[in-house]
Amino acid sequence: MKLILLGAPGAGKGTQAEVLSEKFDIPVISTGEIIRNALRQETTLGKQAKEYIDKGLLVPDNVVIGIIQERLNQDDCRNGFILDGFPRTVPQADALAEMNITLDKVLAIEVADEKIVQRMSGRRQCAKCGATYHLQYKPPVKESICNVCDGELIVRKDDEPETVQKRLEVYHEQTEPLKEYYKDKGLLVVAYGQEEIKDTISEVFKALGVG
Ligand code: AMP
Numbered sequence: 001m002k003l004i005l006l007g008a009p010g011a012g013k014g015t016q017a018e019v020l021s022e023k024f025d026i027p028v029i030s031t032g033e034i035i036r037n038a039l040r041q042e043t044t045l046g047k048q049a050k051e052y053i054d055k056g057l058l059v060p061d062n063v064v065i066g067i068i069q070e071r072l073n074q075d076d077c078r079n080g081f082i083l084d085g086f087p088r089t090v091p092q093a094d095a096l097a098e099m100n101i102t103l104d105k106v107l108a109i110e111v112a113d114e115k116i117v118q119r120m121s122g123r124r125q126c127a128k129c130g131a132t133y134h135l136q137y138k139p140p141v142k143e144s145i146c147n148v149c150d151g152e153l154i155v156r157k158d159d160e161p162e163t164v165q166k167r168l169e170v171y172h173e174q175t176e177p178l179k180e181y182y183k184d185k186g187l188l189v190v191a192y193g194q195e196e197i198k199d200t201i202s203e204v205f206k207a208l209g210v211g
Helices: 013-024 031-040 044-055 061-072 090-098 113-120 161-175 177-184 197-208
Strands: 002-006 028-030 081-084 105-110 123-126 132-134 188-192
Touching: 002 013, 002 177, 013 028, 013 081, 013 105, 013 197, 028 031, 028 061, 031 044, 031 061, 031 081, 044 061, 044 161, 061 090, 090 177, 105 177, 105 197, 113 161, 161 177, 177 188, 188 197
Parallel strands: 002 081, 002 105, 028 081, 105 188
Antiparallel strands: 123 132
8 A cells, every 4th residue: 555645734644644554554654754853863854954844834845855765765665655744745746756656545634724723732742752642632641741751742843833824824835736636646535634533534444445
């Protein structure tokens, strides 16, 4: 299964990607996570990306295309993968097509902007290991402490309200056209995000035609 997850920031791509990864036993490739790890480790990529990510802007295409090319060449991607957060622009989608990868489906998860803004305010992430939480939907066992490594839970800088607005704008302008792009290729399926994660999972399975 080679699958792309499309959707606004906060639509639940990451959560659904984890569920699908377990179901199909294939890795999730999240460009956002790769970039945030680079930020934490202060690598060259991290330093390059910081000014964009902090403002809610997209990192330049050539940088993310390079990251994806390298990652998809690794052995664990041979039987399939789930792309979470890539492609995000038409040039990125074209670059993926040039890598001669046969996609099975592109799943768009739809959530209204007002709902996204409300949801993003509850997101938290471990400053040490990057594990993600949500105050309402996926709370940590101990308040503000990571279940995995005891690190401190923080609000990602790009989850702050002004940056969320900018990310939504960028999504509508640059990423949403990909729905049409993949619809034209006959690959697009749509699932509507629900209030409860388990209900969204059902919608996603239905859209993908899996039980
Ligand atoms: P995400 O966690 O997927 O919302 O990504 C967080 C941030 O990483 C985005 O707001 C962008 O700045 C950057 N980013 C992640 N994936 C991409 C991509 N495919 N193209 C450009 N920038 C990206």
